[in-house]
Amino acid sequence: MQEEFACIGLTNPKSASNLGSVLRAAGCFGADEVWYHGNRIEYAKKYATDTQLAAERVALVKVESFIEQKPIDVKLVCVELTVGATPLAEFTHPEKALYVFGPEDGSISQEVVSKADAVVYIPTHDCLNLAATANIVLYDRATKRNLVSRSDEQIIDSRDRNNVTKI
Numbered sequence: 001m002q003e004e005f006a007c008i009g010l011t012n013p014k015s016a017s018n019l020g021s022v023l024r025a026a027g028c029f030g031a032d033e034v035w036y037h038g039n040r041i042e043y044a045k046k047y048a049t050d051t052q053l054a055a056e057r058v059a060l061v062k063v064e065s066f067i068e069q070k071p072i073d074v075k076l077v078c079v080e081l082t083v084g085a086t087p088l089a090e091f092t093h094p095e096k097a098l099y100v101f102g103p104e105d106g107s108i109s110q111e112v113v114s115k116a117d118a119v120v121y122i123p124t125h126d127c128l129n130l131a132a133t134a135n136i137v138l139y140d141r142a143t144k145r146n147l148v149s150r151s152d153e154q155i156i157d158s159r160d161r162n163n164v165t166k167i
Helices: 016-029 110-114 130-144 152-158
Strands: 005-011 033-037 059-062 075-079 096-101 118-121
Touching: 005 016, 005 130, 016 033, 016 130, 075 110, 075 130, 096 130
Parallel strands: 005 033, 005 096, 033 059, 075 096, 075 118
Antiparallel strands: none
């Protein structure tokens, strides 16, 4: 396995738009795979908002158990609004991580949270939706671990053909 590894784990996702947005976030911030479990995925597989076609570059893998599927050298990081969790701003991302998110209408199972190496949350006034949370966590990882270039060339490579503004 490569030196850096990031995987998103989705607990029974139900929203096609959220799944598509998570796939896009994975593509933008260099996550290697998106794992999911649950029975609502067939509806969500429409990838409604995966406008960058990240699903062609990021593996979408069905798993029965995040705990059993996770390689031993990968840290399990649950992202959940729960008392005692670490604020994301104070969190040091591991080199290899499986970030598990709960469903849009529920929480991560207690079994998974109890086996986590870390539980983090994003301090907000209200809860964020699944896709927004995944974007923020992956951005935080990419910036703290210096996984994205901070150059004009990166800007040019990242923008679409309709963005031609200049300073």
